[in-house]
Amino acid sequence: MIRVLLADDQTLVREAFAMLVESAKDMEVVGQAGTGREAVALARGERADLVVMDLRMPDLDGIEATRLIAADADLAGVRVLVLTTYDTDEYIVEALRAGASGFLVKDTRPAELLDAIRTVAAGDALLSPGPTARLISRFLRSHTAPPPEGGPECLSEREREVLALVARGLNNTEIGETLGLSPLTAKTHVSRIMGKLGARDRAQLVVVAYESGLVTPGGS
Numbered sequence: 001m002i003r004v005l006l007a008d009d010q011t012l013v014r015e016a017f018a019m020l021v022e023s024a025k026d027m028e029v030v031g032q033a034g035t036g037r038e039a040v041a042l043a044r045g046e047r048a049d050l051v052v053m054d055l056r057m058p059d060l061d062g063i064e065a066t067r068l069i070a071a072d073a074d075l076a077g078v079r080v081l082v083l084t085t086y087d088t089d090e091y092i093v094e095a096l097r098a099g100a101s102g103f104l105v106k107d108t109r110p111a112e113l114l115d116a117i118r119t120v121a122a123g124d125a126l127l128s129p130g131p132t133a134r135l136i137s138r139f140l141r142s143h144t145a146p147p148p149e150g151g152p153e154c155l156s157e158r159e160r161e162v163l164a165l166v167a168r169g170l171n172n173t174e175i176g177e178t179l180g181l182s183p184l185t186a187k188t189h190v191s192r193i194m195g196k197l198g199a200r201d202r203a204q205l206v207v208v209a210y211e212s213g214l215v216t217p218g219g220s
Helices: 011-022 036-046 062-071 092-098 110-121 129-142 157-167 172-179 183-197 202-211
Strands: 002-007 027-033 050-054 079-084 102-105
Touching (some): 011 110, 050 110, 062 092, 157 172
Parallel strands (some): 002 027
8 A cells, every 4th residue: 555645735635635545445645734844744653655745835845844854764765746836836846856756736637646646656756858847947047056966977978878868758668768778777777877876766867967957958
């Protein structure tokens, strides 16, 4: 069973998501939080596998709550899936940098929400290449982004190629097909890149790729 924690300051939204999650045979709701601090406390107390996190909450916003969860060694297995209104949430990139494993649009279809929870709980990043590029592009134009802790300069040429493809949303099979590698070899490259860059998952690799200039929105 996937243990899900729902964090949103709107009770109706939480209740609607809770009903949907509970309708799935492979997941259960272990807690609901109305503030960021409640989300962090419940993540620690309930040992959730995944937190569906709204970005805009009182007391402590979703970005800071995500950062606290990602930085807690005792919560290393907890994944965070952030909620965004897509066109207005500039802070989605900050959430990814803070440790979120992906983002979800609030008006997504029910089946897509359940699939997103399964994807992130399994350890994969939930990223849509086009929207991700637009969000990061907008963020980099309007903020001074601090340099990432590690950069592509520490990677081999092959690893840089793999990182660029990860940033465009390709999975291991697609990366392998593009570069003439097996999916297992592609996966090994991705794991090695995450280790070198100190990235939590593929979502943070995307941020590093764009912030370092290895990949540019709409470019190659």
